[in-house]
Amino acid sequence: MAATVLTILSTSPLVLNPSSSASGADLAGKGWKESLSASYSSSTSGNWSWDASDQSVPSTPSPPLSNDPGKSFLLSSQSDDNIEETESTHFLFEDPIPRKRKNSMKVMFKCLWKNCEKVLSTSSGIQRHIRTVHLGRNGDSDYSDGEEDFYYSEIEVNMDTLSEGLSNLTPTSPTTSGPAPFFPVLTCDASRSEPARMIHTPLSQSAPSALCHIRTDHAYQGPMTQIRTVSIGEKRQPVNHTTVSKTHANTTSNAKPTTGTRKPRGEAKKCRKVYGMEKRDLWCTACRWKKACQRFTD
DNA sequence: ACTGCCGGGAA
């Protein structure tokens, strides 16, 4: 039974949903996921959850950018027939664990139950969700026989592309209008053949090239589930936007101990790396002279 | 090994 469900889900998650527009509708009626994901941007915790089954159909065109967090919060607290939701909002404002900032990958837990692609931020949350909603167990008891493990998988969602949209305005293509035709600009549109899909969360909107990597840790789910290594978007270095705080911390704590002032080395690709030695004439002059790059500054 | 670039030198 479980294997069947998993097989169906893992092989054709996209095929399932469009046909189930009716069953998706009652899920969509709750309208909580949008508000939650909307408030994601105002918080670092990222404990949002959304329903990935396609209710993003044009009939619910709620403008994703116009959500103001306050209203969203009201909405989400209003439709709280769900324990997970209150828990999510709880975490949203508590943020007990400082998350690693570095490459802002968020680990989420996705329910694999048929027609329920609920995503929660904690394993206990998803376990409880499965226990109560799908397995029909008592939600109060934390007793778990481990069966829930069959019905969810751990996924990683990359967030830094959110700021990548902003970085379009800034340095990658600087004022010198450097010829940067070598950037692999969005080579993977395959997974986005259906534009309407991407509308329903602000996350996916602001992060069009989000790298979404799904994996599972349950070996007994068989090889089928491992296929879900969907990489939406080119793995590009987020140029420039995270470096500021890092270098700042560096200079304040450690004021040039022994050697001279050596900059911590920015993480932006410079001319040499971008164009390569063979196209050295495309480098900026500074790079040609082995000076600090002027085109791709940090 | 590769990369970024400081320090210094030649033209």
Place this chain on the structure above:
DNA sequence: TTCCCGGCAGT
């Protein structure tokens, strides 16, 4: 001033 490179340091 422009151009180049040795060599150091970070990755």
